Amino acid sequence: MFIETPLLESRALSERLGKSVWLKMEAMQPTGSFKARGISHACAVYKERGAKRFVSSSGGNAGLAVAYAGRKLGVPVRVVVPETTSERAKHLIGMEGAEVVVHGKSWDEANRFALASCTSADAFLHPFDDPLLWEGHATMIDEVARAGLTPDAVVLSVGGGGLLCGAVQGLRRNGWEDVPLIAVETEGADSYARSLAAGECVELQAITSIATSLGARRVCAESLSAAERRPITSVVVSDRQAVAGCIELLNEHRVVVEPACGASVAALDSGVEPLRAARNILLIVCGGVGTNVDQLKRWSADAG
Template identity: 60%
Template structure:
């Protein structure tokens, strides 16, 4: 049995009525550790442990680390998670609750990742938060579940950080015959590494991450995500932090689910009836989740991000 669960696929009547089109939600926030990350991370952890790994090491701003910690606890192996200083206290508490050893190093994920790499011993396995074919293979299973339910959307909307979810969803769409179905890839303005890469034709390192959606905070998107954008229909959309946070609050009202601003970015495209949706009548939104934000935080961030 995989470590992840089959998540609900629901038709959202509130979003459908608001957007004037059929909107379906793949509720990855329902995963045991709170996000889609468990699909790919779980597969990677199981694979490495089966191959003899005796400790799992991860670098993560939150959700990937939580998935590694959960997987390690379930598999009975110790876990070290290195997080940057920007990681919320809530995320650190959840990691410790799962039994992981948490180390806080650096101002960005890149610095935390460099430290995590330095910890690796001969019997350790490193679990990358987004750039690993094992992750993409695991994440693809969420599309398999949608296809098995009989839904074929006109477009799929998802948030993009390092690109692991995009790579997995694109792989899942390809193997289910959805290669021509567009992906609407959403980032906040302060973490637009895919958008910059698509404009430049090659991956670009952002000078800084300037968004409250820290789960999107990879300064450089993975190469495979850029390749998918060149090989299949991918439309890049940018939204503001305020839009992402407003979408989080509206999802609470509509579906009684709390998600992070990183997830709110994808939802904002629907709630704001973005022009990117104009040509489509049946839209699937990946509600990727996120366990590290609280209702109070979301409201504080939204107040601070409100247009002046």
């Protein structure tokens, strides 16, 4: 249900930084983001275990991935979204044949409603906190290894921590436990950075960043535990920098991504030690379908 995505050397980024920057193009997954990996894997497992319906609580990339996997597997899907979910997101999820239920003013309220609506015949698909998701996400690192690239650093965006946990698992099983991870967030959606600083999970009072796909007020506990076992460097960029990263990918590689993804491009200029020391940098282009070219242009104009 997910595809093996291209691994491309970005000549533009490589020339600008004076080192090789490799892009793992998860934006080219059928649903437009890396979520297709972990969620497809989890849905397949839950179907084998007897699930008769999939239930999710995401109006973004995760909800779309569940709807897609359900259609491919022939399993009905219910996606509960908050009132703030865009009409475009609801349309995309509905196009996959899923039942879209609108409930609550926030993801937390939608999530509680989704959980309460589950029956014993249902499987609940969490957007980021499920070992089955991490196992699926880890396959992108397996693909990098098969392509013959050994990265000196891996740059990825962090929302709830699912992608990070998957990358950690993939790096471990390929013998790359010493390869540093650069975990990127935007200001106002930086629950992971604050949690690392505090030494415990910190819950944000609100998400104030435009990078709504990074909008987990609290990261999963496993992502914090991972930092105790391996090198992880946190980088926080501004919304303006994240949008600039999106525009750079659009101009140089003709791909549209969300600010949640552009943040990782912006982090290349952060100057943190693991990136200064690296010769080959792997950047996970996590994708996202929550924006378009016109929106990026508006954000860029407002910022500049």
